[in-house]
Amino acid sequence: MAKAVGQNVERNLRLPWHVGVTPAARTAAALAVEHLDHPATRPVEVRARVFEVREIVACEGVHERGDFRAAMVALDHDDNRAAAAHFADFGAKHPRDARAEDAAYLRVIALQRAGDVYNMKQAAREYLRRYPTGFRRAEVETLSR
Numbered sequence: 001m002a003k004a005v006g007q008n009v010e011r012n013l014r015l016p017w018h019v020g021v022t023p024a025a026r027t028a029a030a031l032a033v034e035h036l037d038h039p040a041t042r043p044v045e046v047r048a049r050v051f052e053v054r055e056i057v058a059c060e061g062v063h064e065r066g067d068f069r070a071a072m073v074a075l076d077h078d079d080n081r082a083a084a085a086h087f088a089d090f091g092a093k094h095p096r097d098a099r100a101e102d103a104a105y106l107r108v109i110a111l112q113r114a115g116d117v118y119n120m121k122q123a124a125r126e127y128l129r130r131y132p133t134g135f136r137r138a139e140v141e142t143l144s145r
Contacts, residue, residue, distance in 0.1 A: 068087075068103060070086050071087045071103065071106070074110075075109075078113070080114035081114050083107075083110040084110035084111045087104070087106050087107035091104050101130075101136075104126065104131065104134075105134070108124045111123055121144055127140045128140055128144060
């Protein structure tokens with residue numbers, strides 16, 4: 001069963017609606033299903049992996065556009081440097097979006113998690129400049145020092 005699901009997922013990755021999926025997403029998806037043909041793999045694990053592959057493919061397709069969701073997925077997967085870059089990209093491309101302030105704040109947090117103190121402080125100062133009365137102003141002020 002697991003092998004069939006793994007092959008089905010791989011076949012689905014080649015469907016025309018995935019044309020915009022980058023080679024990196026295809027590789028990540030293939031690695032996610034790689035162990036599914038092992039006899040000890042339980043159906044629950046197979047379903048979890050299939051959902052993981054769907055998330056990888058769905059989110060990778062929007063990384064190129066600097067989408068907020070892609071940045072959140074990177075942050076959720078502890079890819080903090082990529083998350084910071086995606087949040088910065090989102091803020092630059094969508095400055096009037098309702099999530100722009102959140103993106104600026106989460107960029108600061110991603111840089112903090114990455115241990116990049118210098119860039120975190122710069123991002124915090126940029127947040128304070130753009131959103132002087134922002135919702136996270138007090139927290140970001142502390143981080144900017």
